[in-house]
Amino acid sequence: MNNRITWLYNEFNQVGKDYSMPDEVAQYDARHADFRDVEQESIAVLDALGLGKNDVVIDFGSGTGTFAVQAALRCATVHAVDVSQAMLDNAKDKAEQAGVSNIAFHLGGFLTYEHDGPAVDCVVTTFAFHHLPDFWKGIALHRMNHMLKPGGRLFMHDAIIEENQAIENIAALIEKLASAGGNFLQEDAEAHFREEFSTYDWIMDGLLSRAGFVVESKNIQDGVLGTYYCRKQ
Ligand SMILES: C[S@@+](CC[C@H](N)C(=O)[O-])C[C@H]1O[C@@H](n2cnc3c(N)ncnc32)[C@H](O)[C@@H]1O
Numbered sequence: 001m002n003n004r005i006t007w008l009y010n011e012f013n014q015v016g017k018d019y020s021m022p023d024e025v026a027q028y029d030a031r032h033a034d035f036r037d038v039e040q041e042s043i044a045v046l047d048a049l050g051l052g053k054n055d056v057v058i059d060f061g062s063g064t065g066t067f068a069v070q071a072a073l074r075c076a077t078v079h080a081v082d083v084s085q086a087m088l089d090n091a092k093d094k095a096e097q098a099g100v101s102n103i104a105f106h107l108g109g110f111l112t113y114e115h116d117g118p119a120v121d122c123v124v125t126t127f128a129f130h131h132l133p134d135f136w137k138g139i140a141l142h143r144m145n146h147m148l149k150p151g152g153r154l155f156m157h158d159a160i161i162e163e164n165q166a167i168e169n170i171a172a173l174i175e176k177l178a179s180a181g182g183n184f185l186q187e188d189a190e191a192h193f194r195e196e197f198s199t200y201d202w203i204m205d206g207l208l209s210r211a212g213f214v215v216e217s218k219n220i221q222d223g224v225l226g227t228y229y230c231r232k233q
Pocket residue numbers: 011012019020032038060061062063064081082083084087108109110111125126127128131132
């Protein structure tokens with residue numbers, strides 16, 4: 001797509017937190033450990049998706065690679081896609097330490113990654129889709145749909161907001177994160193809502209449906225953290 005249009009959204013221009021910076025990447029896992037156990041989350045998602053040894057997965061916004069490594073331990077191949085070379089380097093180190101060699105690392109993103117191989121079984125994206133404005137989320141979802149086999153799965157987890165009590169719920173989340181991780185997490189969360197692109201759940205529902213997905217399960221925790229399990233129609 002990037003070869004065809006000159007006005008493509010520049011997804012390599014990081015908004016909000018700059019994950020192209022090695023210092024930012026180096027502290028990512030420790031900072032996130034204050035409010036989530038990414039390894040356990042990944043295992044739970046893989047269990048829920050029921051992925052196994054023949055399955056091929058694409059992880060968009062793979063970050064430090066925790067999900068990709070867990071997926072690689074039970075799947076055939078994982079494509080870890082990220083716009084940050086520093087993140088990919090960190091993920092490669094993690095894969096090497098875990099002794100997995102079935103992860104293909106790709107410098108690219110939702111709008112620029114070109115999937116060469118056969119259609120895949122599953123696309124996963126966690127805390128990364130909010131880097132795109134909504135119009136481009138729609139384009140990205142169509143692209144993901146084309147990368148999937150018929151009946152293939154999409155898992156998405158991100159800041160996805162219910163309209164009712166939105167401001168109050170966001171304020172409560174920021175307070176909760178401040179208690180868990182002090183100033184760093186508070187500033188991180190505030191910057192997220194100020195500068196990045198959270199989406200109302202009713203918009204996400206429409207974008208998913210128009211891109212050819214059926215939402216099989218949806219949960220918006222505390223009105224602000226969305227988890228979607230979808231299937232390609
Ligand atoms: C908050 S981190 C999430 C990492 C990991 N998925 C997790 O759950 O911990 C967001 C990641 O998305 C990447 N990213 C930002 N914009 C992207 C895009 N347009 N396409 C793919 N990855 C992107 C960033 O470089 C960063 O590694």
